[in-house]
Amino acid sequence: MKKCSITLILICLMPILAFAQEFEKGDKVISLGIGLGSSIGSFNTSSQIPALSAQYEQGVWETGGPGVISLGGYIGYKAFTYDYSSSSYSYEQKWDYILLGVRSAYHWNGHNVDNLDLYGGLMLGYYLLNYSYSDSNGSSTGGDNYSNTAGLSIYLGSRYYFSQNLAAFAEAGYGVAYLNIGVALKL
Template identity: 45%
Template sequence: MGIGLGTTLGGLGKARPAVSASVDHSIWSIGGPGVISLGGYVGNTGYKYRYSGYTAKWNYTVIGARGAYHYNGFEKVPDLDVYGGVMLGYNIMKYSSDDSEEHFSGNYDDGLGFSCFVGGRWFFSDSFGVYGELGYGVSVLNVGVTFKF
């Protein structure tokens, strides 16, 4: 679970913090110190713009399936997990306006997208840690907490 900083999704006005959650499940160990994982992603952010008596709102939700390679061969820092991967996501954009002359609302620019990401996790215990991740989702940089089950 994380909070996002920076976004590639457009919008005017004040931004809501980007929030996201992802899950990765180790599928198989490959030769050497690494594993392949598959998982999912969901994130949301939005903007609100007020001007001359009307309000416009943009809401972005990204839902995706992702796969990653996790390198865990650092013998001197065994609590570090670095990874990189790809995601196939669906971007849902909703827009609404309460403009008195023209009232617009609906879904716009929905569609599939392909992206890459890199990140790292540091575990303080067997099941709890923090992470940072660069790549496309609802934000360019995500930071947050991570759990192992």
């Protein structure tokens, strides 16, 4: 919890500490992130993998105001396992989630902060769920896809560029995690 609080404070201070890396039409960015907090697997689990994400976006349209609209794609992954064991019986359940999404964001260029890209957007995503179960009595199911669902989510984010092409990013919203942090590379 302490690490999460420190991360959030640093994200809030980024505009103050930053030195304008405006997102422009034609810009292409690839980002890799790790997620903190998630509604996926939020109940008691024996083990889980942190949410991982990769995204791509490209500046497509200039707006009438200070900004650019981008389009891109997203893939996220989250997995968790629940194990139960007693003296006479045991079982294991596994969930693997993959989120595939199409995103669009508005990058606001109306600030006077160098090296900072502020944005917010929407994502249309499709959650793929793979579930498996096995127990000590020999019962098992495997590779069952169920509860696959589509959804719309909203997110806010920022990137701080340490060089012309390399940035740290943070996004808050709903996807495979509530908060994603990571690195971004402008191509």
